[in-house]
Amino acid sequence: xxxxxIFREFDTDAGLAACRGAAGNDGGDERSLCMGNTSDxxxxxxxxxxxxxxxxxxxxxxxFRARQVLKWIHQRGVDDFDAMTDLGKALREKLARVATIRGxxxxxxxxxxxxxxxxxxxxxxxxxxxxxxIPEGGRATLCISSQVGCALNCSFCSTARQGFNRNLTTAxxxxxLWEAGRLLAAEGARAVSNVVFMGMGEPLLNxxxxxxxxxxxxxxxxxxxxxxxxxxxxxxxxxALRRLGELTDVSLALSLxxxxxxxxxxxxxxxxxxxxxxxxxxxRDYVGxxxxxxxxxxxxxxxxxxxxxxxxxxxxxxxxxxxxxxxxPFNPFPDSRYRRSSAARIDRFRDILHRAGIVTITRKTRxxxxxxxxxxxxxxFEDRTRRRERLAVAATGGSN
Ligand code: SF4
Numbered sequence: 001x002x003x004x005x006i007f008r009e010f011d012t013d014a015g016l017a018a019c020r021g022a023a024g025n026d027g028g029d030e031r032s033l034c035m036g037n038t039s040d041x042x043x044x045x046x047x048x049x050x051x052x053x054x055x056x057x058x059x060x061x062x063x064f065r066a067r068q069v070l071k072w073i074h075q076r077g078v079d080d081f082d083a084m085t086d087l088g089k090a091l092r093e094k095l096a097r098v099a100t101i102r103g104x105x106x107x108x109x110x111x112x113x114x115x116x117x118x119x120x121x122x123x124x125x126x127x128x129x130x131x132x133x134i135p136e137g138g139r140a141t142l143c144i145s146s147q148v149g150c151a152l153n154c155s156f157c158s159t160a161r162q163g164f165n166r167n168l169t170t171a172x173x174x175x176x177l178w179e180a181g182r183l184l185a186a187e188g189a190r191a192v193s194n195v196v197f198m199g200m201g202e203p204l205l206n207x208x209x210x211x212x213x214x215x216x217x218x219x220x221x222x223x224x225x226x227x228x229x230x231x232x233x234x235x236x237x238x239x240a241l242r243r244l245g246e247l248t249d250v251s252l253a254l255s256l257x258x259x260x261x262x263x264x265x266x267x268x269x270x271x272x273x274x275x276x277x278x279x280x281x282x283x284r285d286y287v288g289x290x291x292x293x294x295x296x297x298x299x300x301x302x303x304x305x306x307x308x309x310x311x312x313x314x315x316x317x318x319x320x321x322x323x324x325x326x327x328x329p330f331n332p333f334p335d336s337r338y339r340r341s342s343a344a345r346i347d348r349f350r351d352i353l354h355r356a357g358i359v360t361i362t363r364k365t366r367x368x369x370x371x372x373x374x375x376x377x378x379x380x381f382e383d384r385t386r387r388r389e390r391l392a393v394a395a396t397g398g399s400n
Contacts, residue, residue: 041098041099042055042098042099043100043171044073044099044100044101045101045102045171045174045175045178046169046170046172046173046212047212048170048212048215048216048219049066049067049215049216049222050215059098065087067221069084069095070216070221071221071222073178073222074174074181074221074223075221075223077178077181077185078101079101081099082096102124102171103175103178103182104121104122104123104175104176104179105122105123106119106120107121107122107128108120112366115134115135115136116132116133116366116367117132118130118132119132119179119180123148123172127165127166127382129145129172129199130145130199130200131143131144131176132367133180133184134366135190136366138193139194140191140192140193141195141196142177142180142195142196143199144176144177144198145200145201146167146199146201146203146210147164147165147166147167147168147202147205147206148166148167148201149162149163149164149165149201150164150200151164151205152202152205152268152270153269154255154257154267154269155267155337156267156301156330156336156338158333161333161335162383164383164384165383166384167201167205167206167208168201169209170209170212170213170216172209173209173210174213174216177192177195177217177223193225193229195225195229195230195231197231197233198231202234203232203234204234204241205237205240207243210232214230214232214248217230218230218248227248227249227250230250231250231251231253231295232244232250232252232253233253233254233295234254234255235254235255235268236255236274236276236279237270238273241279241282241286242285244286245285245286251292252283252286252287253295253297254280254296254297256276256296256297256298256314257297257298258271258276258305258310259305259313259316260313261275263304263310267304277317280317280321283321284320284321287322292322293322293324293359294322294323295324296324296325298326298328299328300340300345300346301330301338301339301340302330302338302339302342302345303339306345306346311349311352312352312356315352315358318358324358324361325358325359326360326361326363327350327360327362329343329346346362347362
């Protein structure tokens with residue numbers, strides 16, 4: 001079978017690389033992981049257009065076949081080469097010999113009273129991840145996972161409690177959208193219009209697989225989502241954030257949650273490695289001077305980060321960052337140490353930001369009856385993070 005070019009491994013510092021090490025996702029099997037293969041057949045679900053065109057050329061075929069195949073896979077949800085009727089029979093047989101189109105196994109499909117749904121998917125290695133579908137008004141947002149678990153250990157996050165296993169492959173990332181598309185089409189339900197990388201994991205610690213997935217989401221021959229309709233959310237992995245701007249132009253969200261380093265060090269331990277002002281400066285650089293704004297995510301924790309003084313401090317640190325703020329009422333999970341701020345406190349916090357000229361909305365809590373609300377995704381997997389590797393920032397001092 002022709003060889004695909006390997007997407008360049010994102011090079012981050014040693015502490016964060018622990019994440020990859022724990023995932024067993026380095027070395028010789030990068031190609032198969034990158035493409036989501038578990039057999040010797042290439043899983044085309046995880047291959048973006050540029051790579052697919054090269055692959056067809058290496059097969060001795062015309063590169064435009066890539067566009068035809070992408071449309072069949074991503075726009076029509078086809079997983080059988082025989083159904084690709086604009087390809088000749090010989091090519092269809094050839095593709096079936098060397099490639100496959102394999103999605104994820106749906107384990108559970110939970111419906112919330114508010115219309116949102118949480119899907120638990122099983123991967124080929126038995127790990128399980130979650131995605132959430134949130135229809136609202138004229139849009140339907142799919143919140144997807146980028147890793148099996150997360151190593152960043154944010155103290156208010158349910159995923160963090162589960163630990164970390166490995167990065168998702170491109171096929172597994174796109175597979176969540178693909179499975180959602182097939183399910184919703186079969187039911188005649190509203191198709192996904194927006195994708196947010198806000199499920200399990202830190203997407204910027206998996207850039208190698210996230211970037212080709214984003215390319216597919218934005219490709220007119222695949223999902224054709226505009227840059228406004230794809231949002232990557234990060235806790236602030238600084239080198240990767242800078243690199244993201246060179247590789248893509250999707251919308252950016254920052255999980256901020258605190259207006260100063262002392263508190264953010266406790267809530268988001270990554271802050272000990274990449275402090276708030278540097279991360280905010282990188283966000284400002286990412287969106288530039290145009291009309292784009294960074295979405296600032298701020299989970300409202302009773303008595304922790306929700307005072308008037310903290311609202312004013314937040315307004316000050318955001319002064320030079322084109323941004324809008326999403327206040328997220330905390331969604332408790334078993335053994336969580338925090339409580340949700342009262343509705344009155346959240347309103348007051350929002351009003352202070354408004355008066356400072358910052359567009360601020362309070363995010364409606366969706367799907368909390370099915371544990372699908374923000375910060376509640378947990379999946380089902382074995383934690384492969386060794387204590388000393390759990391994020392690493394721990395080594396920079398301070399207790400959480
Ligand atoms: S909040 Fe996001 S970055 Fe932090 S531990 Fe949870 S999934 Fe990871």
